[in-house]
Amino acid sequence: MNLDLTAEELAFRDRIRTFIEAALPEQIRNGAAVNVASAFEYDISHPWHEILRDAGMAAPGWPVEFGGTGWNDVEQYLWRMEHWRAGAPVISQLGMRLVAPTLLHFGTPEQKARFLPRILSGEDYWCQGFSEPGAGSDLAALSCAAVRDGDEYVVNGTKLWQTHAHFADWMILLVRTSSAGKPQQGITCLLVDMRSPGLSIKPIRTIGGDIEVNEVFLDDVRVPADQMIGAEGDGWSIAKHLLSVERASSGNAGGRLRSNMASLMRMLDRRENHVPDAFGERTLMAKIARRAIDVDIVEMLELQLLQSTLDDHAGGAGASVIKLRSSIVEQEINELSLEVVGPEVVRWNDHRPLHEVDAGQEELERLAIAPQYLNGRVRTIFGGATEVQLGIIEKALQASL
Amino acid sequence: MDLKYSSEQDLLRDSAFGYLSSVYDYHARCRIVAGKEAIDRSIWAKFAELGWLALPIPEEDEGIGGDAVDLSVVMEALGSRLVVEPFLPTVVLGAGLIDLLATGEQRAILAEVAQGTAMLALAHQERGVPFGSPRVETRAERSGEGWSIRGAKILAIGAGLADHVLVPARISGAIDDAEGVGVFVVSRGTPGLELTEYPIADGRRAADLSIDIAGLSDSALLGGCENALPALEQVIDKAIAASCAYVVGGLDMLIRLTRDYTAGRSQFGKPLGRFQVVQHRLAEMQVKRIEARAAMQLAAIRCDGPRIERIRAISAAKVKVSEAARYIAHQAVQLHGGMGLTEELSVGTYLKHVLTFERLLGDTDDHLRRYAQLLADGRIDVRRGLVNEGAEA
Numbered sequence A: 001m002n003l004d005l006t007a008e009e010l011a012f013r014d015r016i017r018t019f020i021e022a023a024l025p026e027q028i029r030n031g032a033a034v035n036v037a038s039a040f041e042y043d044i045s046h047p048w049h050e051i052l053r054d055a056g057m058a059a060p061g062w063p064v065e066f067g068g069t070g071w072n073d074v075e076q077y078l079w080r081m082e083h084w085r086a087g088a089p090v091i092s093q094l095g096m097r098l099v100a101p102t103l104l105h106f107g108t109p110e111q112k113a114r115f116l117p118r119i120l121s122g123e124d125y126w127c128q129g130f131s132e133p134g135a136g137s138d139l140a141a142l143s144c145a146a147v148r149d150g151d152e153y154v155v156n157g158t159k160l161w162q163t164h165a166h167f168a169d170w171m172i173l174l175v176r177t178s179s180a181g182k183p184q185q186g187i188t189c190l191l192v193d194m195r196s197p198g199l200s201i202k203p204i205r206t207i208g209g210d211i212e213v214n215e216v217f218l219d220d221v222r223v224p225a226d227q228m229i230g231a232e233g234d235g236w237s238i239a240k241h242l243l244s245v246e247r248a249s250s251g252n253a254g255g256r257l258r259s260n261m262a263s264l265m266r267m268l269d270r271r272e273n274h275v276p277d278a279f280g281e282r283t284l285m286a287k288i289a290r291r292a293i294d295v296d297i298v299e300m301l302e303l304q305l306l307q308s309t310l311d312d313h314a315g316g317a318g319a320s321v322i323k324l325r326s327s328i329v330e331q332e333i334n335e336l337s338l339e340v341v342g343p344e345v346v347r348w349n350d351h352r353p354l355h356e357v358d359a360g361q362e363e364l365e366r367l368a369i370a371p372q373y374l375n376g377r378v379r380t381i382f383g384g385a386t387e388v389q390l391g392i393i394e395k396a397l398q399a400s401l
Numbered sequence B: 001m002d003l004k005y006s007s008e009q010d011l012l013r014d015s016a017f018g019y020l021s022s023v024y025d026y027h028a029r030c031r032i033v034a035g036k037e038a039i040d041r042s043i044w045a046k047f048a049e050l051g052w053l054a055l056p057i058p059e060e061d062e063g064i065g066g067d068a069v070d071l072s073v074v075m076e077a078l079g080s081r082l083v084v085e086p087f088l089p090t091v092v093l094g095a096g097l098i099d100l101l102a103t104g105e106q107r108a109i110l111a112e113v114a115q116g117t118a119m120l121a122l123a124h125q126e127r128g129v130p131f132g133s134p135r136v137e138t139r140a141e142r143s144g145e146g147w148s149i150r151g152a153k154i155l156a157i158g159a160g161l162a163d164h165v166l167v168p169a170r171i172s173g174a175i176d177d178a179e180g181v182g183v184f185v186v187s188r189g190t191p192g193l194e195l196t197e198y199p200i201a202d203g204r205r206a207a208d209l210s211i212d213i214a215g216l217s218d219s220a221l222l223g224g225c226e227n228a229l230p231a232l233e234q235v236i237d238k239a240i241a242a243s244c245a246y247v248v249g250g251l252d253m254l255i256r257l258t259r260d261y262t263a264g265r266s267q268f269g270k271p272l273g274r275f276q277v278v279q280h281r282l283a284e285m286q287v288k289r290i291e292a293r294a295a296m297q298l299a300a301i302r303c304d305g306p307r308i309e310r311i312r313a314i315s316a317a318k319v320k321v322s323e324a325a326r327y328i329a330h331q332a333v334q335l336h337g338g339m340g341l342t343e344e345l346s347v348g349t350y351l352k353h354v355l356t357f358e359r360l361l362g363d364t365d366d367h368l369r370r371y372a373q374l375l376a377d378g379r380i381d382v383r384r385g386l387v388n389e390g391a392e393a
């Protein structure tokens, strides 16, 4: 066993690092550093998307024929690491990371040809219409209904919590097409144009002060049947696939958590008004060491998953373990950041996005800590709440020898 | 990057778990622990035959030349059965330190260890000296052609069985100097070496040493080295990594035992395992075990590498494995109810081992301090991932 990179991998890493350093505008990096919602602001991620697209690096994980880079798993891993290390935003989160893999797996050739190039180019921005007022963790309870009418489906219902629906051109939607049999059986997956007549959205402000999520109302929205993924009733297996992709990509401790730790260490260096006494300093350093250790170990889990050795010991629930741990560790880093900054962390500025506020970058980064902590509470709720992951892990444990 | 076991390691794993499950159930262990010496010599001979005792010893010294990951494979199997035979003191600490320091004929001990004819112990701990401190009060002085040593050591695991005890002693400098310490090989029966043996909480044996030896031969000083603390630090780190693997082996067992017990035991009209709170408890135990396992593997991988990354991984593992082990062992006892408190079941014995593991070789605070110091000194860059970055590593 070893964790050594080959000479080629090292050269690759250096090439990527140099590229990102040169290509990432300071404005985007600064904006990303004070992003307080759980997804990156569109006006931060989109310009970076265009830069990556022009460099041919927008979609590393895709097959080459659709514009992917052909990088192997290790190279993709290094790419993500370097991305986070440089402080670059994640681009087109839902389109790139959820919709595209779903289309690649389940889509018809026509659907792939129609949608993938526009995701890649950044022309289309996507949102995810899964959750509803009555269907959250128990997604199979969803009731938003679609009825076939000739070549179209007519959709009626309400979706809740759609991230960036207010920026989105398209939505991947789960609807109920039948109420016979088990709840999982009558679910279908449609792709909906957000400009369709009858579709409206209502923004929701989160506790961190952000307009990030929305309620989406569908009132006799007509969706052409060729915008259905798979067949009628396939929605549940498609959603399961998509959620497993989401879970697997949720961690990224190597990058994301390290970048959180790096900003915590920056705050530590900048302390002026809040310097604890010797006891406080030692206690604080011990807490920081704990979090740094947590990050090391979550990254090790990710590397084990990457090398397909994690599931030997997790009974197939490896991705759930990573989702569960990385979300909790992130929240604990957030809590510790509050502590590092001290009393002045309570200063609040209401304006969103925060990067538009006229203040120095250091002050903005400090202003971001409290809302990041607040919004960060969602990490253990979405993408399968902690309790849901525990259920998955326990089932796998029971099934193991 | 390669995190898979090699095919040899897979074989070693199968043979280690296989052999121990055939000879070392809980009752066999109880019998061995109750014996006068806490060892089954026929099992020790079998360890030698299986090549485990030769595993980390270099090929030039009639060993197998395995690495720390190989060692972790055997340690995990030993830990799953809470094997009490002195593998850690003899093979990891004793042979490990001799390998690092010894020269010439001193190295002959390694072949004896490999063949199963010599057992070793390391007596480094002195009363009141914190983990990682360079303080050594035991003094060695040249006397004529040889050495005389005076001092006291405590908690030398396996010393009662050892044919040779390795004794760090200060040759020069003040008691806290980082240099001036050598390691002496003191054979059983050497006049002036007095052992007081006693059991420790998990059933193994340790001894306190009172040392007032004169006329120890010149060749007793390993490698003639008077700056042995770095080697001592390294071998203790190896022992921590190995102990972590041992504990992780036990955690897997504890979770299975608890899963099966809660599936079989009914209260309130259904098996305990049907209550969600119990299911989630089991899942939390599993998550902590999986993390502990990742930490232990990282530690094994880093054991033989550069110092900073070694310390980072070893201290991380000690912290992580301690926390996981305590949680899992507590919950295992909890979910076994009153039965968990009895010696009838093995669960409590695992808890006893966790107790000793946590206290020895530096506790959680010691290792947090060591890790935090690297952070504070800027020796660890939190942005840097675990993969080795060539020039920067």
Ligand SMILES: Cc1cc2nc3c(=O)[nH]c(=O)nc-3n(C[C@H](O)[C@H](O)[C@H](O)COP(=O)(O)OP(=O)(O)OC[C@H]3O[C@@H](n4cnc5c(N)ncnc54)[C@H](O)[C@@H]3O)c2cc1C
Binding pocket: A038, A127, A128, A129, A130, A131, A135, A136, A137, A138, A160, A161, A162, A163, A164, A206, A212, A213, A378, A380, A381, A382, A383, A384, A385, A386, A387, A388, A391
């Ligand atoms: C910021 C944000 C962004 C989001 N983005 C999107 C999006 O883009 N698209 C989309 O479709 N949805 C999105 N969601 C919705 C998200 O997926 C749901 O919030 C999530 O599935 C949980 O559902 P719920 O909120 O209804 O909580 P509930 O299902 O009501 O659960 C409440 C709590 O109960 C506990 N719990 C749940 N199930 C169990 C169980 N089986 N056993 C024990 N305890 C349990 C958990 O602690 C859980 O947090 C977003 C939510 C937020 C807050």
